[in-house]
Each structure stands twice: as C-alpha cells, then as structure tokens.
Amino acid sequence: MGQHAEGGSGQAGAKHVPVALTRVAELLAPALSGRPAVVVDATLGLGGHAAALLAEHPQLTLVGLDRDPQALELAGRRLAAHADRTHLVHAVYDRITDVLDELGIPAVDGVLFDLGVSSLQLDADERGFSYARDADLDMRMDPTTGPTAADVLNTYAVPQLARVLREYGEERFAGRIASAVARRRAQAPFQRSSELVELLYDSVPAASRRTGGHPAKRTFQALRIEVNGELEALRGALPAAVDALALGGRIVVLAYHSLEDRMVKRVLAERASSTTPVDLPVELPGHGPELRLLTRGSEQAGEDEVAENPRAASVRLRAAERIREVAA
Structure with missing residues (x-):
C-alpha cells in the first residue's frame, strides 16, 4: 500500500516513501509507455507509486483500489491533478475482476x-x-x-489462536502464547x-528475545493477517490480476514476508510454465507459458x-509479463 513495514515504530524519516519506486516504474514502463494504457494499483495506499506512474505516462488511466477509506481520501488529494485519469475504488484487491467489470475495462x-x-496505518497510533x-x-x-485484533484474542479457542x-x-x-492469552482473558x-x-x-x-527481534513482532503480524484476511484475499487476487492482463501487460508484486512471497512465486511460476505433458516432444497448441518472468527469483532493496527508507529492508519484488492470450 505504497509504503510498508513489518512492525517497527514508524521512523519519521521513512514516512510516505514508496518502496522500490524506481524499479517498479522501470518494470511497468514497457507496457505503459507512449499509448493509452490502464494500470491497476491494487494497494493504492497514499498513492506514491500511482502519482509517479501518472506523471510519467500522460496517456495512462489508473484504477486504484484500497480497503482503507482514509487512504483513499488522502490518495485522492495527492492525485487530484490527475483526477480525469483515475478511478479510486473502496475495495479489497481480490475484487479486481468485479471492479474492472463495473468500470467496463476488459483488460x-x-x-x-x-x-x-x-x-498511514502503522503511524496512526x-x-x-x-x-x-x-x-x-x-x-x-x-x-x-x-x-478487531481484540476480538480474535478474546474469542478464539487456544488451538485456533x-x-x-x-x-x-x-x-x-x-x-505457549495462546495458552497465556487464554489465562489472561479469563x-x-x-x-x-x-x-x-x-x-x-x-x-x-529471554534467550529468544535476545536473538529473535522484538517478541511482539511475529504475533502482531499474525493478528494483522488474520484480522484482514490478507492471505485469503491474495490467494484470489493474484490469479485474477494475471487473468486481467492484456498481451504484453505486466504484473509487479512487492511482498514483505515469506508467506506472501511464496504465494506470489507459486502463482507466477505456474503461469510461466508449459502445461504440455512432459513426455511429449512438442509444445501442444494453447499449452505454452502464459507469462515470462522478469525477475530472477525475488529482488531485494539495495x-x-x-x-533512506528502512521499511524497504524486508521487501521481495517479483514481476512477470503476459506473453500468451488464453482463450476465454
């Protein structure tokens, strides 16, 4: 959503700096340059990436999705100069197909x-x-x-938590933590x-606290993912996003922990592989790879x-280009 972190206390200097902005722009440019193009920013956030893409590509139309109404309002102000080329929608990214249908955008x-x-979310106490x-x-x-996270802590059974x-x-x-939560909430x-x-x-x-970072980091991450259904939403959103790409269209994903990155890697790798049975000597028509991977593995921030932006430390970037149309 524009500017990210896993935990942390919101370093003042790191605020509102889009992660991997130059690399994102570079990867998307061949699909957007010099013609009327449409890009979906599925995690609009404060609009940092969106603002840069709209400024760089004067014929670009941007569809920006975010589930956070406050983010949409702030991004709308930031992108006001491009209002005639933007559609900002209050939606979770797994609704990408519905949103594009409603806007009449086929690809x-x-x-x-x-x-x-x-x-925005991390820094708002x-x-x-x-x-x-x-x-x-x-x-x-x-x-x-x-x-809310409190609802999860106060109502989930110990095995579920x-x-x-x-x-x-x-x-x-x-x-151990789940059992302690149950004793405390009683x-x-x-x-x-x-x-x-x-x-x-x-x-x-104590030994783990000395080596494993802040003892709350992993639990807060887990609660946030559960409260927001992040992985379920991503599981639906990634295939839908690939399906929405026109020939030559590109997808770029910035992930911040291994669970997200593994899911992205799997979806992109599957679509970049042939579905011809391995024992056949020739590629079957319509069974070639749909995608070409644009990154070797995942790229990290330099x-x-x-x-300059400590929140980029955990980023894993993957990208791919659609190279084959799939029959509807």
Whole structure:
C-alpha cells in the first residue's frame, strides 16, 4: 500500500516513501509507455507509486483500489491533478475482476501489488498496528467492517489462536502464547496493545528475545493477517490480476514476508510454465507459458534504499509479463 513495514515504530524519516519506486516504474514502463494504457494499483495506499506512474505516462488511466477509506481520501488529494485519469475504488484487491467489470475495462496493461501494512496505518497510533505504541487492539485496514485484533484474542479457542500465530507469524512459541492469552482473558478481556506486549514479554523466553527481534513482532503480524484476511484475499487476487492482463501487460508484486512471497512465486511460476505433458516432444497448441518472468527469483532493496527508507529492508519484488492470450 505504497509504503510498508513489518512492525517497527514508524521512523519519521521513512514516512510516505514508496518502496522500490524506481524499479517498479522501470518494470511497468514497457507496457505503459507512449499509448493509452490502464494500470491497476491494487494497494493504492497514499498513492506514491500511482502519482509517479501518472506523471510519467500522460496517456495512462489508473484504477486504484484500497480497503482503507482514509487512504483513499488522502490518495485522492495527492492525485487530484490527475483526477480525469483515475478511478479510486473502496475495495479489497481480490475484487479486481468485479471492479474492472463495473468500470467496463476488459483488460489492463499493468498491475501493481504493494502488500502488507502501510505507513498511514502503522503511524496512526489509534489504529493499533504497531507494538511500539499503546493503542486499542484494532488492526483493521478497513475500520468500518469486521472483527478487531481484540476480538480474535478474546474469542478464539487456544488451538485456533495457536494455529494463527504459528502459520501467519511463524511464531515458535505459538502454543505457549495462546495458552497465556487464554489465562489472561479469563480475568479481563484484552483491549490495548500494551497488554498484549506485556504478555508476550512474559511468554517468550529471554534467550529468544535476545536473538529473535522484538517478541511482539511475529504475533502482531499474525493478528494483522488474520484480522484482514490478507492471505485469503491474495490467494484470489493474484490469479485474477494475471487473468486481467492484456498481451504484453505486466504484473509487479512487492511482498514483505515469506508467506506472501511464496504465494506470489507459486502463482507466477505456474503461469510461466508449459502445461504440455512432459513426455511429449512438442509444445501442444494453447499449452505454452502464459507469462515470462522478469525477475530472477525475488529482488531485494539495495543498501542505499534501505538506508533512506528502512521499511524497504524486508521487501521481495517479483514481476512477470503476459506473453500468451488464453482463450476465454
């Protein structure tokens, strides 16, 4: 969503700096340059990437999706000079097909996903995304709908909570933390992030705290992914985004932890592979790869970018180009 991090306390200097902006623009340029093109920014955020693409390509139409109404409002102001070339839509990215249908757009030339939590969300104390500042345990990217992080902590059964922490936070002490949460909530329900941080300090062994970073980082990540259904949404959104690409269209995805990146890698690799049976000597018509991978593995931010924008430290960038039309 424009500017990202995994945890952290929202370094002032890192605020609102789009991650990998130059590389994103470079990868999308061949599909957007010199003609009327359409790009979907599936995670509009504060509009940093969108503003740069609209400025660089005067014939470009941008469709910007975000589930956060506050982000849409702020991005709308930032992109006001290009209002005649933008469609900003309040939607989660797995609705990309519906949104394009509603706008009467049959295919697009570029799609950008910048996953994870945005600066706007992380730096707003009242949203409860950051373990570094006390706030209500909310963590909803769309504060108008759905359960909060407090709801998850206060209502999930211990095995269910442990699974969330283990799968989404890759938390070694998931079972121990889930049991501690259950004991604590039996006395009083969780309401504030400081209550959870205190419990995590008590639950994670001291030796692990010394080597594994902040003991709250993985649990906060897991709760955020669960509250917002991030991986389920991504599971639907990635194939839909590839399907929406015109011939020569390009998709660029910035992921910030291994679960997202693995999903992106799998989808792009599958579409970049032939579906001809391996024992056949020739490629069957209509079975060749749909995509050509544009990155070798995943690309990481360089030292200079990380120094300027610490939130780029965990980024993994992958990109691909559609090279074959698929019959509807």
